[in-house]
Amino acid sequence: MGHDDAGNARDRWAEEAYALLTDVARTYRAVITYKELGAEVQERSGIHTRALLQNWIGPVLGKVVREAHRRGDPPLTALVVHTDDGMVGVGYKEVLDVAGQPPVHDELEREQHAAEARLACYRRFSADLPPGGGTPALAPRHQAALDRRRAATVQPPPACAGCHVQLPMTGVCDACG
Numbered sequence: 634m635g636h637d638d639a640g641n642a643r644d645r646w647a648e649e650a651y652a653l654l655t656d657v658a659r660t661y662r663a664v665i666t667y668k669e670l671g672a673e674v675q676e677r678s679g680i681h682t683r684a685l686l687q688n689w690i691g692p693v694l695g696k697v698v699r700e701a702h703r704r705g706d707p708p709l710t711a712l713v714v715h716t717d718d719g720m721v722g723v724g725y726k727e728v729l730d731v732a733g734q735p736p737v738h739d740e741l742e743r744e745q746h747a748a749e750a751r752l753a754c755y756r757r758f759s760a761d762l763p764p765g766g767g768t769p770a771l772a773p774r775h776q777a778a779l780d781r782r783r784a785a786t787v788q789p790p791p792a793c794a795g796c797h798v799q800l801p802m803t804g805v806c807d808a809c810g
Contacts, residue, residue: 642680643689647696649674654697654709658758664751664772666716691724702731707753711746719774721747744771 653673657665665673671686674693682689694710701709708728714721725743726736728750737743748769755767770776790799793806800806 642678642682643693643696645678645680646674646689646693647700649677650693650697651700651709653677654712654754655758657712658709658751658754659761661755661759661761661763661767662751662770662773664712664714664719667713667722668716670713691722694724695727698727698731707757708732708750709754711748711750712754714772714774717774718778719772719776720744721772744775745769747772 650670653670654665657663667686667690671690675681694713698708698710701707708731710725710728711721720740721743725747729736729746737746748771751772752767752769755762771779791804792799793809795809796806798806798808
């Protein structure tokens, strides 16, 4: 693909990505992976590439960010997450840039922002919101990972308030009684 051809392909992929992401937003709490999005925009557009996904998806999603902002739509790219961890990519910073907001460096803060943006997408495009309009949520895979980490966190055993020795299973200190 020549330079102009690549630009035309990115424009077409961005158009298809916009339509696809509005479809995703019609289902409450739905997300799509970068890999699924990349495959689907190529299929829908009929324009395929052998280039690695990470080498072309960023500029395509950047076009989607700017178009959503131009139309007054919420940031649809918040619906796109990594397969392995369910988080938005580092390119999500473009959503903040375009909106004139300061960058977010904290990973959890970025995910919370994306959760709010996803809820705005569901509210704009969805017909199946729960009563009350829904709540912001981390992507399911990311939430599951956080839940697993919390469950794996070992709590220290209870200690006696008097002598600070670990309490036996009875909960009564052997030394202090």
